[in-house]
Amino acid sequence: MKPAVSLYRQLLREGKKLTDYNFRMYSLRRVRQGFAEDASLTGEAANKALAFGKDQLAMLQRQAILSQLYPAAPSVMETNTFETASAEQKRH
Amino acid sequence: MKADKRYEPVTEVPEVVLRNMSADTVFSPGFSIKGRSKAGRASYLDMQATTPLDPRALDAMLPWMMGGYGNPHSRTHSYGWEAEGAVEVARGQIADLIGASPREIIFTSGATESNNMSVKGVARFYASRKKHLITTQTEHKCVLDSCRAMEKEGYEVTYLPVQTNGLIDMAELESAIRPDTALVSVMAVNNEIGVIQPIKEIGALCRARKVFFHSDMAQMLGKLRINVDDMNVDLVSLSSHKVYGPKGVGALYVRRRPRVRLEPVFSGGGQERGLRSGTLPHNLCVGFGAACDVAAQEMERDAKWVGYLSKRMLDAITARVPEVVLNGDPTARYSGNLNLSFAYVEGESLLMALKNIAVSSGSACTSASLEPSYVLRAIGVQEDLAHTSIRFGIGRFTTQQEVDFAVDLLAEHVERLRSMSPLWELVQEGVDLKTIQWSQDAH
Numbered sequence: 001m002k003p004a005v006s007l008y009r010q011l012l013r014e015g016k017k018l019t020d021y022n023f024r025m026y027s028l029r030r031v032r033q034g035f036a037e038d039a040s041l042t043g044e045a046a047n048k049a050l051a052f053g054k055d056q057l058a059m060l061q062r063q064a065i066l067s068q069l070y071p072a073a074p075s076v077m078e079t080n081t082f083e084t085a086s087a088e089q090k091r092h
Numbered sequence: 093m094k095a096d097k098r099y100e101p102v103t104e105v106p107e108v109v110l111r112n113m114s115a116d117t118v119f120s121p122g123f124s125i126k127g128r129s130k131a132g133r134a135s136y137l138d139m140q141a142t143t144p145l146d147p148r149a150l151d152a153m154l155p156w157m158m159g160g161y162g163n164p165h166s167r168t169h170s171y172g173w174e175a176e177g178a179v180e181v182a183r184g185q186i187a188d189l190i191g192a193s194p195r196e197i198i199f200t201s202g203a204t205e206s207n208n209m210s211v212k213g214v215a216r217f218y219a220s221r222k223k224h225l226i227t228t229q230t231e232h233k234c235v236l237d238s239c240r241a242m243e244k245e246g247y248e249v250t251y252l253p254v255q256t257n258g259l260i261d262m263a264e265l266e267s268a269i270r271p272d273t274a275l276v277s278v279m280a281v282n283n284e285i286g287v288i289q290p291i292k293e294i295g296a297l298c299r300a301r302k303v304f305f306h307s308d309m310a311q312m313l314g315k316l317r318i319n320v321d322d323m324n325v326d327l328v329s330l331s332s333h334k335v336y337g338p339k340g341v342g343a344l345y346v347r348r349r350p351r352v353r354l355e356p357v358f359s360g361g362g363q364e365r366g367l368r369s370g371t372l373p374h375n376l377c378v379g380f381g382a383a384c385d386v387a388a389q390e391m392e393r394d395a396k397w398v399g400y401l402s403k404r405m406l407d408a409i410t411a412r413v414p415e416v417v418l419n420g421d422p423t424a425r426y427s428g429n430l431n432l433s434f435a436y437v438e439g440e441s442l443l444m445a446l447k448n449i450a451v452s453s454g455s456a457c458t459s460a461s462l463e464p465s466y467v468l469r470a471i472g473v474q475e476d477l478a479h480t481s482i483r484f485g486i487g488r489f490t491t492q493q494e495v496d497f498a499v500d501l502l503a504e505h506v507e508r509l510r511s512m513s514p515l516w517e518l519v520q521e522g523v524d525l526k527t528i529q530w531s532q533d534a535h
Contacts, residue, residue: 022136022489023147033393063147076132076448077493083131 004046007053008035014057017064021075027060123512125445125505134450135494139485140283140311140429141452145379146336146488152382153338156375164374165363175374182381189384190309190328191319192345198364199372199380202342203310204234205357206329207277209344209368210306211238213354214275214327215247222274228252228260229470230284232308235277247274256472257421258287266297275304280318281311284467284483285420286429288316295324304352310334310342314387315395315426320345326352332376336488337383341376344368394488395427401486402427405495412503415519419473419481430484433473434502436516437509439480445505449498451482 008031015027038049118124136144156178164179166172180194187194200206215225227239229251239249250268254260260278269276276298280291291307298305306327309318314335320328328345332338346352346367360369387394410416415435434442439453453465464478473481484498510516515525 018147020144022144022491025491026489030393059148059151063151066150067147073133076130076135077491077497079130079132081131082127083129 003050004035004053007050007057011053011057011060014060014064017068018060019067020072021078023063023067125508129447132448134448135497136450137484137486137490137494137498138450138452139487139490140286140334140483141485142333142339143336143487144489145333145338146383146386148386149337149379149383153375153379156378160374162374164372164377165361179372179374179377182377182384185381185385185388186330186343189314189318189388190330190345191321193348196320196345196348198344198346198367199377200342200344200368201340202333203232203308203329203331204342205368206331206342206344207232207234207306207308208238209354209357210327210329211235211275211277212242212357213367214304214306214352215242215245216355217353218274219245219247222272224248224250224270224273225275225277226250226252226265226268226273226303227277228254228279228289230254230258230282230467231277231279232283232310235279235308239277254470257424258282258285258419258467258471259289259421259424260294262290262293262297265294269297269301269303273301273303275306277306277308279308279311281309281316281426281429282420282467283311284465285431285471286311286426287420288312288424288426290424291323291325298326299324311426311429314384314391315398315428317391320347326350332380332383335380335383335387338376338379341373341380343380390488397488398428398486398490401490401492401495402430404492405484405486405499406430408496408499409502412499413506417473417477419468419471428486430486431468431481432484433468433477433481434506435477435480436513436519437480437506438513439482441509442480442482442505445509446482446498446501448501449494451484451498453482 011031012028015024015031018024018027034053038046041049112119116127118126156175160171160174160178162169162171162173162175164172164175166175179199183194183197183199187197200209211225215222223246225239225242225247227235227249236251239251243249252260252264252268265276276294278289278291278294281288295305304326305324306329307323307325308329310329310331311334312318313330318328325345326347329342330345331342332340344367346354354367356367356369358369363369363372406418409432413434417433417435419431419433443451443453464473464475465481468478468481469475486495518525518528
């Protein structure tokens with residue numbers, strides 16, 4: 001497998017582990033966009049982009065662990081249930 | 093329901109009412125929104141109040157919150173040197189983002205402190221020769237309050253009015269400048285309505301008239317290009333938590349050539365070139381620097397994304413909800429801030445119905461009071477419209493689904509509230525509300 005493809009898959013896999021809805025969606029969007037932008041790079045420029053991606057992967061791995069240690073409460077965008085008045089009361 | 097401050101009763105609530113409030117029964121179908129809000133953390137659409145800490149900035153900060161705990165001002169050991177090195181890298185990252193030299197960046201606790209330092213510092217330093225300050229009516233509270241404080245110290249202050257689009261009139265500013273004017277302070281992007289003041293023109297005018305120009309660019313940093321030399325600004329207030337950095341840190345740009353001199357507000361150990369004493373929170377400085385570095389890389393992508401979402405939101409709202417007004421200039425604005433007024437809707441009811449999205453009716457500082465915002469009043473928004481204004485803040489981490497969700501909620505609840513509003517009914521019948529004589533005893 002090409003190193004870029006492998007890096008791409010790893011980045012997406014780590015991004016999916018972020019528990020915060022907004023950070024997760026952003027990381028997926030940003031990784032896809034970044035690879036699309038740099039798809040035509042060759043030689044030195046491509047190596048530079050790959051090195052940057054590897055740094056980002058290391059960061060993402062650390063942040064994915066952190067976000068699982070302190071998981072974010074699910075966003076309203078991820079739930080499909082409606083709040084009943086009594087449930088709301090209990091939460092407060 | 094104590095946790096939700098909006099529901100906090102002013103007087104004692106009878107027990108039977110409390111029981112009804114927590115019951116699952118819907119007592120008044122058609123009016124009640126009980127059980128209609130979704131479970132989960134509200135979608136965050138209040139990016140002007142604060143932004144989430146970018147994981148990339150957090151990642152840069154963490155080592156300095158663990159092993160690297162040195163005091164950046166310690167000169168006798170490596171703990172201090174390492175911390176100092178990290179702070180200097182951050183200073184460079186911030187300077188790069190605004191086109192300044194690192195030596196012109198002074199770390200502060202945030203934009204409020206930077207604004208206080210600029211207004212009070214310049215005014216006090218030049219107090220023997222200058223006696224006049226100029227600012228605008230739509231500035232942030234901390235600039236206005238600092239100006240009030242200087243009035244007590246014998247300064248005269250001109251509070252420039254703004255036009256109905258929220259922008260200042262350059263001719264008015266020009267005629268307001270006097271020979272004894274020490275400082276002009278105009279914010280770049282307004283925090284409530286998002287309009288962009290003509291900073292470059294103001295800078296050129298101030299430079300020509302030899303008056304110092306201070307600008308609060310907290311809402312502009314990392315979103316729009318800033319170059320302190322192009323803009324001819326002498327002092328710039330910056331804040332970290334508006335660019336996806338940590339809270340509790342900010343910066344003040346102080347021009348060195350031509351030199352701007354300030355009297356420090358804090359006395360102490362003489363850190364930050366004597367302008368701001370106190371040990372630097374080096375982990376926060378690092379986070380701020382990293383956030384600026386990310387902002388520099390991402391500015392174009394962010395601007396495209398925010399612009400796309402903002403247009404999508406505004407188009408959808410105006411297509412689905414009639415009688416909506418966008419406050420502030422339609423073009424000279426930052427797209428991530430949409431301040432909309434929904435006519436004939438009771439504002440508080442609307443905010444309560446929009447429980448699933450985190451929005452505010454203006455700035456966080458004043459959202460606790462029921463007074464309409466002074467910024468909206470300054471641009472001449474009628475009181476009834478000012479009461480129904482909502483500020484939507486879109487940012488780097490906002491998703492398209494969130495925007496669509498917010499639009500759906502708005503369309504549903506504005507229609508619901510209007511359907512029970514007698515005013516809306518009159519308007520639909522073609523009655524001009526201004527012609528109605530509401531009270532019978534008026535002669």
